[in-house]
Amino acid sequence: MKRLLPLTAIFMLILSACGREDLSTLNPQGPVAETQYDLMKLSIGIMTLVVVVVFAICIYVLIKFRRRKGDKTIPKQVEGNHTLEIIWTVIPLVLLLILGVPTIQHVFGLAKDYSDDKSAVHVKVTAHQYWWEFEYTDYGITTAQELIVPTDKKIQFDLTAADVKHSFWIPAIGGKMDTNPGMTNNMYLEFPNEGVFRGKCAELCGPSHALMDFKAKAVSSDSFDRWVSAMKAPAVMPADPEIAETFNAQCLSCHAVGEKGGNSAPNLTGIGGRQTVAGILFNSDVVADPEKEDKTTAENLHDWIADPQKVKPGNTMPQVDLTPEQIDGIAKYLAGYKLDY
Amino acid sequence: MSAHAHEHKVKRYTGLMDWLTTVDHKKIGILYMIAGLFFFLIGGLEAILIRVQLMEPNNDFVSADTFNELITMHGTTMIFLAAMPLLFALMNAVIPLQIGARDVAFPFLNSLGFWTFFFGGLLLNLSWFASAVPDAGWTSYVPLASNTYSSGHGVDYYVIGLQIAGIGTLLGGINFMATIINMRAPGMSFMRMPMFTWAIFITSALIVFAFPVLTVGLVALMFDRLFEANFFEAGNGGNEVLWEHIFWVFGHPEVYILIMPAFGIISEIVSTFSRKRLFGYSSMVFATVLIAFLGFMVWAHHMFTVGLGPVANALFSIATMLIAVPTGVKIFNWLFTLWGGSIRFTTASLFAIGFIPTFVMGGVTGVMLASAPADFQYHDSYFVVAHFHYVIVGGLIFGIFAGLHYWWPKMFGRMLNEGLGKITFWTFFTGFHLTFFVQHFLGLLGMPRRVFTYLPNQGFDTMNMISTIGAFLMGIGTIAFLLNVFITWAKPRNAAADAWEDGRTLEWTIPSPPPEYNFKQTPLVRGYDAWWKEKMDGNKEMTPAEPVGPIHMPSPSIIPLVMSIGLFIAGYGFMYDNLIVGGVGLLITLGGMFFRSVFDDHGFHIEPEDQDKGVHA
Numbered sequence: 001m002k003r004l005l006p007l008t009a010i011f012m013l014i015l016s017a018c019g020r021e022d023l024s025t026l027n028p029q030g031p032v033a034e035t036q037y038d039l040m041k042l043s044i045g046i047m048t049l050v051v052v053v054v055f056a057i058c059i060y061v062l063i064k065f066r067r068r069k070g071d072k073t074i075p076k077q078v079e080g081n082h083t084l085e086i087i088w089t090v091i092p093l094v095l096l097l098i099l100g101v102p103t104i105q106h107v108f109g110l111a112k113d114y115s116d117d118k119s120a121v122h123v124k125v126t127a128h129q130y131w132w133e134f135e136y137t138d139y140g141i142t143t144a145q146e147l148i149v150p151t152d153k154k155i156q157f158d159l160t161a162a163d164v165k166h167s168f169w170i171p172a173i174g175g176k177m178d179t180n181p182g183m184t185n186n187m188y189l190e191f192p193n194e195g196v197f198r199g200k201c202a203e204l205c206g207p208s209h210a211l212m213d214f215k216a217k218a219v220s221s222d223s224f225d226r227w228v229s230a231m232k233a234p235a236v237m238p239a240d241p242e243i244a245e246t247f248n249a250q251c252l253s254c255h256a257v258g259e260k261g262g263n264s265a266p267n268l269t270g271i272g273g274r275q276t277v278a279g280i281l282f283n284s285d286v287v288a289d290p291e292k293e294d295k296t297t298a299e300n301l302h303d304w305i306a307d308p309q310k311v312k313p314g315n316t317m318p319q320v321d322l323t324p325e326q327i328d329g330i331a332k333y334l335a336g337y338k339l340d341y
Numbered sequence: 342m343s344a345h346a347h348e349h350k351v352k353r354y355t356g357l358m359d360w361l362t363t364v365d366h367k368k369i370g371i372l373y374m375i376a377g378l379f380f381f382l383i384g385g386l387e388a389i390l391i392r393v394q395l396m397e398p399n400n401d402f403v404s405a406d407t408f409n410e411l412i413t414m415h416g417t418t419m420i421f422l423a424a425m426p427l428l429f430a431l432m433n434a435v436i437p438l439q440i441g442a443r444d445v446a447f448p449f450l451n452s453l454g455f456w457t458f459f460f461g462g463l464l465l466n467l468s469w470f471a472s473a474v475p476d477a478g479w480t481s482y483v484p485l486a487s488n489t490y491s492s493g494h495g496v497d498y499y500v501i502g503l504q505i506a507g508i509g510t511l512l513g514g515i516n517f518m519a520t521i522i523n524m525r526a527p528g529m530s531f532m533r534m535p536m537f538t539w540a541i542f543i544t545s546a547l548i549v550f551a552f553p554v555l556t557v558g559l560v561a562l563m564f565d566r567l568f569e570a571n572f573f574e575a576g577n578g579g580n581e582v583l584w585e586h587i588f589w590v591f592g593h594p595e596v597y598i599l600i601m602p603a604f605g606i607i608s609e610i611v612s613t614f615s616r617k618r619l620f621g622y623s624s625m626v627f628a629t630v631l632i633a634f635l636g637f638m639v640w641a642h643h644m645f646t647v648g649l650g651p652v653a654n655a656l657f658s659i660a661t662m663l664i665a666v667p668t669g670v671k672i673f674n675w676l677f678t679l680w681g682g683s684i685r686f687t688t689a690s691l692f693a694i695g696f697i698p699t700f701v702m703g704g705v706t707g708v709m710l711a712s713a714p715a716d717f718q719y720h721d722s723y724f725v726v727a728h729f730h731y732v733i734v735g736g737l738i739f740g741i742f743a744g745l746h747y748w749w750p751k752m753f754g755r756m757l758n759e760g761l762g763k764i765t766f767w768t769f770f771t772g773f774h775l776t777f778f779v780q781h782f783l784g785l786l787g788m789p790r791r792v793f794t795y796l797p798n799q800g801f802d803t804m805n806m807i808s809t810i811g812a813f814l815m816g817i818g819t820i821a822f823l824l825n826v827f828i829t830w831a832k833p834r835n836a837a838a839d840a841w842e843d844g845r846t847l848e849w850t851i852p853s854p855p856p857e858y859n860f861k862q863t864p865l866v867r868g869y870d871a872w873w874k875e876k877m878d879g880n881k882e883m884t885p886a887e888p889v890g891p892i893h894m895p896s897p898s899i900i901p902l903v904m905s906i907g908l909f910i911a912g913y914g915f916m917y918d919n920l921i922v923g924g925v926g927l928l929i930t931l932g933g934m935f936f937r938s939v940f941d942d943h944g945f946h947i948e949p950e951d952q953d954k955g956v957h958a
Contacts (some may be wrong), residue, residue: 075683185647207406279880
């Protein structure tokens, strides 16, 4: 046993040290991910034990019983050994019991439904090729790509898809749940720590599956309330009447800002404050720790509007017929559209 | 014996026609092997392209569309067109010999099975030339695989190609079940069957129960795609989760169809090269049966995140974990077969011994995945990719390599070069662990599977690079194997009957390669490890169970090939909405069936005086 301890310790060290705080399942940032991480640690522990035992026997056998040159002896032909066979049936059963009990407990624990709980925030998630729509049914507001949640409440998600099957996953906060077209799944998560967490689509959904990221931003409850009121405030239209005209005619047939526009494409209210454009282009002027390849919000919006297919192949945003000045104007306007919360 | 009374005029072919018309299980085994290796190389090339794309973040080596085509074709090809036929190759080459039979129960069906598989696989892969490649994943989940979201012909190639190839697999399953039940040599009771035969028997039963489910699923998907049915269209009252259930009710047993034969191969090799009887034979048999049975009860563990609810998730969690127990029994039985033995390290035994710890690693991550709440994190991440490659490559492919090296002298009469073999093993083994071990951690760090690229600074870069290097090393291992095959080809056929000297089962009692009738006289089996028992009793050969006499053989036939070509043409016709071509294809197939049914063919006999002529047939 003594020899196993350092091995297990090293393994655990590797495990606990790895990964981004806003992304890794090994760095849980909420009770749901925490529970799952505990279960992962338990199972990894048991399984490491099994692997070590098998490896030890295997290596011992290979060294001890290798055939020496010219060895013609016939080993004793053993049929079996009941005691041994019972041992290696019973011990795995016991190990599985140790893993099985908490498994069952958490299967039911994590399936709790807060749909009727007035104190929870209810979010209806609709997955589209390749973006995420978040509708706050309690407040009558809708946003896209960046989920805003308060730190002090449970968040109850109703998950569905508008086209193909996707899967909703915020690794640092909790495991995933599929969004099935024509059906609704339920899941709750908690975000006790303020911060922005990376969300992913985990089910193959087409060419841009890899790019179907979103963000979950956890804020204090006061801040959340301010955000809700800001979302409900009347839309801020571009100051330049010509850009406003173009924006209204070209963009608002599908997109929405405030009370204006359609709902078949991502809601753009407050888009200037979001970390990313299209979920995947990081905005160097918004993210706290920009990477050197990141561009500003206005630049990213410009790239996106100019050629959406280049950023996200197969997405449904059309390449709208706009002059470079118009693209520029719209990008600048949207980049400046920030909510105060 | 009125020997000459049996004589019939039967046309015997040589050269290419011999291979196209053969119904000999040994030759069909070789055909399966060549086709399987061919598709294995295609699937491997696709894997290399996938790994090159993922070598570094934001790479643009291939486009997003091409990447999805590559992963779909890699998975589909490796499972259905590489792994399955390579297993069928070993089944065909070995099973009749191991049970002391002269051929399989239905030689004509055997040939038909091969050709339908081959033309199904060909059809699927021709999609590359039609620029309409399936791209919805090897699972082809709807609605992504439906007409609405995959409007080209890509998924049609998947549906129809697999449907045709699936016929071949089903026929093979039926055939081997019948063969093992009915054609064992006198004295070989069920509990005296070699472990590989047991494994194939159980595998065949799994095929017979699981493949019809796939057939039904594919028919439904085909109706949705070609004739606008609504099995899976949520908008019209269908249900996409239904496809997932159908797919995995087939798909999970399929995993065991793949791994069971490997279990059998490992059992044979471990026992032979440690000169010891398989430890706990009866518990091995029982464990195999139990794994197969439980294999049908656990499909929903692929669907924990679908939203089936806590009761279903809890039940399927526990059922899945239970499989670990019989699997553990097998692992320890292998280790204790080696214990106290006299272990010889050949390429075959290295692959078999390498299999044991590798498969254990794949097995334990399987148990981890079985815990539904934790699976919410693992599911559809690279952790799963690592897990199933550990069991499929580390399990099945290691098993196939072990089996090919082990039975190569029996199949071809030539020993593969051991030096090159060991290079194959060490590069493939090291490359494998390099490629897939780090992928566990990629998944845990939050990398979803089936992504064509990833952003930098997420902690994924280094491990993806390591993984790609490993993939190239596996490629080198495969090339070393091919080199070995070609070099061996030029060597004289001089392998002894008992090529490894420590053979235990009936295939080692007859020449390498065996004559076309296998056994001149059906052997009498006096116990488990029949040949070993005779050797230990000081006998130089098996006791015959019958006198020398004319041997009844099935006639070669071109009809299986013709029928399969008919199905191939029909598949194309229906896919491109050309009913005339489709009809012609079906007519060819039905015509073949008609000829087969109307014209009796009683085969022919090989007379005793001719029996020694064709020993190296």
